[in-house]
Amino acid sequence: MFRRTVRILAALTMAAAATLVTTVTTAAPAQADGCYTWGRTLSEGMSGEDVRQLQIRVAGYPGYNSVLALDGVFGPATRAAVVRFQQAYGLGADGIAGQQTFSRIYALQDNDCTPVNFTYAELNNCNSDWSGGAVPAATARFNALVNMWKLQAMRHALGDQRIRVTSAFRSHACNNAVGGSPSSRHLYGDAVDLGVSPHSLCRLAQQARNHGWREILGPGYPGHSDHTHVAHDPIRTWSASSCGVS
Template sequence: MFRRLGRFLAALALTAATTVACVTLTAGAAQADGCYTWGRTLAQGASGEDVRQLQIRVAGYPGYGAVLTLDGAYGPATRSAVIRFQQAYGLPADGIAGPQTFNRLYALQDDDCTPANFSYPELNKCNSDWSGGAVSASTARFNALVSMWKLQAMRHALGDVAIAISSSFRSYACNSAVGGASNSRHLYGDGVDLVGSPSFCRLAQQARNHGFGQILGPGYPDHNDHTHVAAVGGWSAPNCGI
C-alpha cells in the first residue's frame, strides 16, 4: 500500500511540475513502473505492443454493451475507451495517452501488472499454476488479468466500493466438483462470480458498461446468489431487467 501511495504522489508531483514548466513531455518522461513503462505518447493510428498494453488497462471502458479488442491497433474504439478512462479520473479527455494518462495507470497497478484492488490469488482459488482448464495456463492467467482490469473500472464507477469474488478460474476437476457447466467460462480464466455488496442486480447492471460479453445474474438458473461476468456468452439477469 505504501509503495503504491509513494508512486501515486510521485506521479502527481511530476504532472504538476510539467504544468508549471509549460513543457510538453513525451511518454518516456512519465514515471517509470515495475510492471510496464510506456516510452511514447499514443494516439489513434499507432500500433504495437505498447498499444496492446494500454488496451488491457482500459478494457473496462469500451462503453455500454461493447468489448474492446486487444489487437495492438489504436483505432476509434481504443480512443473512445481512453477518453472514458480519462473522464473517470478527471484527466484532460482528448483520447491521447500521454504522461498524465500513463501516470494514472502506474498509480493503479502493482508490479505484477494486476490492478491495485484485485490480485491473481483472488481469481484463482482452484489450481495455483492455472493449469487443467480449457486453455493453456498462460492464456487462463492472461484472461484473468483482463477481467481484473474490467473489474477495476467497474469498482471505480460504483464509487470505489469493494467487490467480493467467490469463484473465478477453475480446472476441469474443480469445475466438476462444484457442478459447473461443461462450457463454463471459468475454465478459460475470464469467468468471475461476484458476491456481497453492492446488490447482485447492481453489479449485473453496472457490468454492462465495462466490457463483459457475458453477464448472468438473478433470475437466470442457479444465479440468484451471485452475479457472473465473463468475456463472452450473452447477458441474462431477468430479475434485474437484463
C-alpha cells in the first residue's frame, strides 16, 4: 500500500509539473515504474506497440456491448475508449493520450503491468506457471492481464469498491476437478467468476456489459446462482435472466 501511495503521489506531481512547462520537448516522460513507459503522445492514425500497450489499459472502456481490438492501431474505437477513460478520471477528454493520461495509467499499475487492485495470483489459484490449459501459458497469462484491466475499469465505475474474484484460470486438471465444461473459457485464462462483495451478482452482471466482455452469465443461467461469470468467448452470450441481462 505504501509503495502504491508513493507512486500515485509521484504521478500526480509529474502531471502538475507538466502544466508549468511552456516549451515543447521531445523527451520521453519519466518512467513511473518497472512496467512500461510511453515515449510519445498517441492519437488517432498512429500505430505501434505503444498503441497496443495503451489499448490493453483502456480495454475496459469500449462502450456498451463493444470489445476493443488490441491490434496496435489507433482507430476511432481506440480514441473513443481513451475518451471514456479520460472522462472516468476527470481528465481533459480529447481522445489523445499524452502526459496526463499516461500519468494516470502509471498511478494505476504495478511493476508487473497489473492494475493496482488485482494480481496474477488472484486470477490463478491453479497452476502458478499458467500451464496445462487450452492455450500456451504465456497466452493464458496475457488474457488474464487484459481481464484485470477490464475489472479495474468496472471497479472504478462501481465506486472503487472491491470486486471479489472466486475463480479464473484453470488447467484441464483443475477444470475437471471442479466439474467445469470441457470448452470452458477458464482454460484460456480469459474468464473470471465474481462473487458477492459490496455488489450483488446482478449489479456485477449489469455493469459488465459496459466493459468489453462477450460472455456474461449470472443468476438465472443454469449453474450460476452463486457467481457472475465474465469471459471473452468469440460468440456473444449474455444470459442472466434474473438480472434483466440478455
